[in-house]
Amino acid sequence: MGESTVNTQESRPATPSPIPDETARPTPDERTRLQRLRSPGRPRIWFEILLIAVSYYTYSLIRNAVPEQKAKALSNADWIWRTEQTLGIAVERSINHAVDSVTWLIIAMNYYYATLHFIVTIGVLIWLFRSHPGRYAAARLALFATTLVALLGYYLYPLAPPRLMTGQHFIDTVVHHETWGSMASGNLKNMSNQYAAMPSMHIGWSLWCGLIIFALATAPWVRILGLLYPMATLLVIVSTANHFWLDAVGGMICLAFGFTASYLWYGALPHRLPRQVTAGRPAVHLRAASR
Numbered sequence: 032m033g034e035s036t037v038n039t040q041e042s043r044p045a046t047p048s049p050i051p052d053e054t055a056r057p058t059p060d061e062r063t064r065l066q067r068l069r070s071p072g073r074p075r076i077w078f079e080i081l082l083i084a085v086s087y088y089t090y091s092l093i094r095n096a097v098p099e100q101k102a103k104a105l106s107n108a109d110w111i112w113r114t115e116q117t118l119g120i121a122v123e124r125s126i127n128h129a130v131d132s133v134t135w136l137i138i139a140m141n142y143y144y145a146t147l148h149f150i151v152t153i154g155v156l157i158w159l160f161r162s163h164p165g166r167y168a169a170a171r172l173a174l175f176a177t178t179l180v181a182l183l184g185y186y187l188y189p190l191a192p193p194r195l196m197t198g199q200h201f202i203d204t205v206v207h208h209e210t211w212g213s214m215a216s217g218n219l220k221n222m223s224n225q226y227a228a229m230p231s232m233h234i235g236w237s238l239w240c241g242l243i244i245f246a247l248a249t250a251p252w253v254r255i256l257g258l259l260y261p262m263a264t265l266l267v268i269v270s271t272a273n274h275f276w277l278d279a280v281g282g283m284i285c286l287a288f289g290f291t292a293s294y295l296w297y298g299a300l301p302h303r304l305p306r307q308v309t310a311g312r313p314a315v316h317l318r319a320a321s322r
Contacts, residue, residue, distance in 0.1 A: 079160060079171075083153075090178055104189040104226035108196050111229075111275050120276055123193055123269050124201055130270040131202045140267045141210040148233050151260065155240045163247055163301075165308045169293045170243055170301040177235050177289030184281060185227035192228045194272035201272040230281025231274045237264040238286050246302035 115121035131137050152174075159167040194203040204210075237260055244257025268274040294300055 076160070079156075083156070086175060086178075090182065100189040101191070101226060104191040104228075105196065107188060107229075108191040108193070108275075111190065111277055112193075112196070112199065115276060123272065123275060124199065126266075126269050127193070127201055127204075127272045131204055131207065134208065137204050137270065138208055138210050140270050141205055141208065143263075143267050144233070144271050144273065147264075148236060151240050152236045155243055159243070159247075163306050165305040166247070166301040169297045169299070169304055170239075172296060173286075173289040173293040173301065174236070174239050175289070176292035177239060177285045178232065180288045181230050181232050181235060181282070181285045184230045184285070185224065188229050189226045190229040190278070191226050192273045193275060195225060204271045228274055229278050230285050231268055231278040232282060232285075233264055233268050233274070234261060234279040234282030235286045235289075237261040238283060239289070243301065 112121060115123075130140065156167075156171065156174075159170055163170075193199065193201040241257045241259075241261040244260070245254045248254045248257060265279055268279065269276065290300060297304065
């Protein structure tokens, strides 16, 4: 007879009963609070004005507080210029001289550079606030995150604009035509860090405006203007010798970071959120809405 096999509970390994770790999981109240934070609420005009004013003041303060590393900034500018020559895209000086020869055009560009950077951006924020309140917070977060990461660029990579390079014969169009067109030229040069050219926030902000307008505007001609605005800005920053092409690429990278941050927080890009604030439904779960 073979040996009898006895199965007992003692011969089997004990299986621990699953006990949920309540401390490791968010409570329903915590989940609700998080959903509320991630759901765009109805913007309040006084809060938004205060937030934008304080944010821009802080941005300017930090940007101008970055040490002006002149030698390093000029060295980086030389490297950028040589790199663009290697890539065959170093045409900034030719454009700068060509446009400078047309007095009325370059003067218009000087004022464009000095003013539209603020006017159009604020105008788009106001339009979003009034007509797309459900999308406003996500779009604003993308803009703020873009600006925040740009500050790292100013600190980590000081860069002189082409007009401040030595021996390359770029024309500072503001000085040449005695116009008010740059916070880093003429009588205003002491109010701004002159060696914070990378990345270009003229491109970061104008492309933010253009994409928002293109995505949300209903009139075809307005959408086309939205796309033309960052293109015109790119021509302006090069013609006035305030930026290299690669500064614009840096601005685009910062904007990509900004929209990614907004997407991760709200769960959708701004144009995919509801146009109006929907009470009682977390906006992070909504993906499409009518314009």
